[in-house]
Amino acid sequence: HWIWQRSIALWHRTWRGYLDRAASTAEPGRAVVAGVVLGDRWEFNESMNQRWRDAGVFHALSVSGLHLAVVALGVLALLRRIVSLLPWGRRCDPVRVVAAPALLLALGYTLLTGGQVATWRSLLAVTFVVAARAAHVRVDRARVWGLVALLMLALAPLDMFDPSFQLTFVATYALIRLPSMAANDLEAVPRWRRIGRWLSASVRTSVWV
Numbered sequence: 001h002w003i004w005q006r007s008i009a010l011w012h013r014t015w016r017g018y019l020d021r022a023a024s025t026a027e028p029g030r031a032v033v034a035g036v037v038l039g040d041r042w043e044f045n046e047s048m049n050q051r052w053r054d055a056g057v058f059h060a061l062s063v064s065g066l067h068l069a070v071v072a073l074g075v076l077a078l079l080r081r082i083v084s085l086l087p088w089g090r091r092c093d094p095v096r097v098v099a100a101p102a103l104l105l106a107l108g109y110t111l112l113t114g115g116q117v118a119t120w121r122s123l124l125a126v127t128f129v130v131a132a133r134a135a136h137v138r139v140d141r142a143r144v145w146g147l148v149a150l151l152m153l154a155l156a157p158l159d160m161f162d163p164s165f166q167l168t169f170v171a172t173y174a175l176i177r178l179p180s181m182a183a184n185d186l187e188a189v190p191r192w193r194r195i196g197r198w199l200s201a202s203v204r205t206s207v208w209v
Contacts, residue, residue: 036060038113063113065122065168072106072126099134103127117152117159121168124148141176145169174209 034040044052044061052058079098083089089097106126110119128144149169152159159165 032061038063063116063119065118065125067113068106068110068119068122069126071109072102072123072130075105076102076130093134093136095130096134099130103130117164118168121148121152124151142173145173145176171209175205178205178208 049058052061076095076098079102080094083092083094083097103126106123110123113119125144125148128147129139132139132144152165
């Protein structure tokens, strides 16, 4: 257990070094990049924290389930593309080939960013979705939602009374049940109407949630 923790800490410091060299030399720039990518806020003082809270964007500094989903599905799409370009790639299902490596990298990112509850929830959901795609099984979003909720409650039953847990799963379920606009409904309308419908759908989604 101690060796495992030391390995993760070393990995975190290594990636933090990469980010420090790639980011702006100014301290606020480094701090923001580290916060957004790794959820590392140790360089933020109370004044900086308060300014981000006042702007209403403090949540951007904490690695959330969205970060994990973007990383996992982005890596999956990239690896799938690489495999499809290989000479033997057309003779197999690229998703089946890259599913395990993509999920391992997603697990690595979860541990690298501190293993927050939100990222574990997202990792479970992504795992079910990727496994279903690899097995050519239709993904039922409501069932994935239910499985993740049951697994999280099996591990920590008292989370049911946690406002964070409640808001996450209620909001996600609202998005799942929200009627979606078919793509072919937008193809037959002018571009300016598409923009109007997109803005209308954005407002409607927020109200629905």
